[in-house]
Structure formats: structure tokens, C-alpha cells
Amino acid sequence: MFSVEGDAAIRPEDVVDAVAKYYLGDRRTIEIAVATLLAGGHLLLLGPVGGGKTTLAKALAQAIGGTFARVQMTNETLPSDILGYGVYVQGEVRIVKGPIFNNVVFIDEINRGPPRTLSALIEPMQERTATIEGATLRLPAPHMVIATMNVTEIAAGATAPLPLAILDRFTASLHIDYVDLDIERWVVKLSDDLESLDGRPARPKPLAVDTKSVHVADDVVDYILKIVERIRRDERAAVPLSTRAPIAMYRLARALALLDGRDYVIPDDVKKAAHPALD
Numbered sequence: 432m433f434s435v436e437g438d439a440a441i442r443p444e445d446v447v448d449a450v451a452k453y454y455l456g457d458r459r460t461i462e463i464a465v466a467t468l469l470a471g472g473h474l475l476l477l478g479p480v481g482g483g484k485t486t487l488a489k490a491l492a493q494a495i496g497g498t499f500a501r502v503q504m505t506n507e508t509l510p511s512d513i514l515g516y517g518v519y520v521q522g523e524v525r526i527v528k529g530p531i532f533n534n535v536v537f538i539d540e541i542n543r544g545p546p547r548t549l550s551a552l553i554e555p556m557q558e559r560t561a562t563i564e565g566a567t568l569r570l571p572a573p574h575m576v577i578a579t580m581n582v583t584e585i586a587a588g589a590t591a592p593l594p595l596a597i598l599d600r601f602t603a604s605l606h607i608d609y610v611d612l613d614i615e616r617w618v619v620k621l622s623d624d625l626e627s628l629d630g631r632p633a634r635p636k637p638l639a640v641d642t643k644s645v646h647v648a649d650d651v652v653d654y655i656l657k658i659v660e661r662i663r664r665d666e667r668a669a670v671p672l673s674t675r676a677p678i679a680m681y682r683l684a685r686a687l688a689l690l691d692g693r694d695y696v697i698p699d700d701v702k703k704a705a706h707p708a709l710d
Contacts, residue, residue: 441495443469443690449494454487460605463707464491464577466686469642472602472679473556473576475541479583482607488537488577497534497573504544510551513538517564524564531555534571541578542593549597552576556600582606595670602679603707645685646695655680655701662709672709679708 441449443465450461464487467474476484485501492499502513515529530536541549555561559570578601584590659677662668683704688696 443686444692446491446494447690450487450490453490453493454483456483456487456607460487460607462687462690463603463605463683463703466683466690466704467603467707468495468573468575469686469689470602470679470682471573471642472682473578473600475598475601475604476577476579476607477582477604478579478607479581479609482609484577484579484607485537485539487607488535491575491577492533492535495534495573498571499535499537500530500533501537501539502530503539504541504548506543506545508544508548510548513548514551514555514561515563517566524566526563526566526568528563528568529561531561532568532570534573534575536574536576538576538578540581540590541597542580542590546594549594552597553600556597576601598670599673599675603683603704604710605707606710642682642685642689644694645688647681647685648696651684651696651698651701652681654698655684658701658705659709676709680704683708 446465446468447458447461450465451458454461464474468491476487478484488501489499502508511529513529513531515527515532517524517526519525538544538552555570555574556576559572559574560567561570562568580593581590655677659672659680663672680701684696684700687700687703688694691700
């Protein structure tokens with residue numbers, strides 16, 4: 432359950448519709464992004480540059496009335512560039528908060544970051560806190576990291592893949608390709624409107640939904656575990672699945688049920704959650 436302070440509540444499906452006004456790609460991509468947010472998770476976007484990934488993140492932040500920050504990861508990005516730092520003023524430490532203290536944090540080309548900086552992301556993504564100069568600060572709610580990777584560069588050996596410790600913190604991942612010609616025509620026509628997505632909330636809108644109230648029957652849980660176990664036994668699986676994998680499927684399936692107007696999970700929700708949660 433999460434909310435952004437304010438008094439104009441919106442429904443999850445309204446968030447999907449609001450994002451769809453700006454992001455003209457596959458609606459399923461929007462639904463998975465919103466479901467990941469509802470599940471309290473983080474999203475990894477794979478694909479070439481110029482596919483609308485930044486627009487998706489900005490539109491999501493605007494739809495919930497939240498704040499947005501973008502970080503361009505390089506091999507010189509420091510932990511303080513993301514978390515923040517302390518400034519000594521008259522013998523006292525004053526904390527300058529970094530971009531991680533926003534509702535939606537977009538980290539472009541995350542795999543370009545140095546190991547120390549990537550390790551610094553584990554606490555915010557897992558614990559919803561950031562430690563600066565020994566002080567542990569709570570991040571705003573909701574809080575979501577949306578990161579991108581260019582898989583073409585990874586395949587060519589130009590950049591390294593993400594460490595498993597970071598990959599494991601993402602609830603879902605999606606492949607985003609270029610849109611077709613008809614949709615691209617609309618993107619060109621809407622290009623001026625897209626510039627208005629500045630990430631500054633005009634009016635915070637609470638989105639009060641509790642995915643924990645969504646019922647998941649034991650046989651559905653068993654279904655999730657059987658899928659994960661089968662993949663673990665498959666020699667073709669490139670990355671071993673940790674216990675976070677079935678947890679991600681479980682939470683994402685609950686959020687997808689909410690988006691479909693139900694307070695209970697059905698096998699189809701699990702099927703929809705499986706690919707983004709396990710990819």
C-alpha cells in the first residue's frame with residue numbers, strides 16, 4: 432500500500448490511462464510498470480536508445496503526482512551522486528539529499544556504473560533507506576527505481592552486464608523495442624506535449640491501494656513455486672533464480688489482479704507476471 436500526500440485519490444487503472452497519454456508503446460508495458468509500482472518493486476527496461484523509456488518513467492511519476500529524477504550512469508558516477516552527501520557547516524553536518532530521494536528515480540544505462548556505486552543502490556532498493564554520513568534516512572513513499580540497459584552493447588562486449596546482486600533487486604524487467612510507423616507518427620505529433628513531462632508534481636494525488644489485501648489461494652502459490660522450480664532445473668537458464676523470484680511473481684500477480692478489478696489472484700495473473708518477474 433502506498434500514497435503520495437494529498438487529497439485527490441486516483442485508481443490504479445487511472446494511472447495506466449494517464450501514462451498512456453504520453454507513452455504510446457505497448458499498453459502491457461504500462462500495466463507491468465504500474466503493477467511493479469503497486470507491488471513496491473523496481474523495474475528494469477531493456478532495449479535500444481530512443482524507445483520511450485524515459486517518457487514512460489516521467490509519465491508514471493506525473494500520473495501519481497510524484498517527483499522524478501534522472502541519473503545518467505557512467506563509469507565515473509559516485510555513490511554520492513545518487514544518494515547525496517554531507518556538508519560541514521560550523522562544525523555540524525548538513526545532509527544534501529541526492530536524486531534517490533524522489534518517488535520515481537530513472538537510472539539510465541545502469542550497467543555503466545562502477546561496482547562501488549552499484550553496491551550503494553542495494554540499500555535504497557531493498558530497505559527503502561539511504562545512509563549518508565552515518566545517518567540513515569527514510570526514502571519517500573512510493574519509491575521506485577526504473578533503470579535501463581542497452582542489451583545490444585552488452586552483447587557486443589561494449590559494457591558489462593549487471594551484477595546478480597543488483598539484478599535480484601528488480602521485481603520486473605521488460606524489453607522495449609522501437610514502435611511501429613503509425614505510432615511513431617503520433618509520437619512526432621505529441622513531441623511538444625512530451626516536453627511538459629518535467630517530473631514536478633502539479634498536485635500530489637494519493638493512490639491508496641493495498642495489494643496485501645488481494646487473496647492468493649494456496650494452489651496459486653504452489654503454481655508459482657512449480658514454475659520457478661522447473662526453471663531452476665532447466666540447464667538452459669542463464670541466471671539462477673533466488674527466493675526473490677517467486678516473491679516477485681507473487682507480488683506482481685497481486686498487483687495485476689488489482690489492475691483487473693479483482694481482489695483475488697487467478698492463474699492468468701501469474702502467467703502475466705511470470706515473464707517480467709523471471710526474465
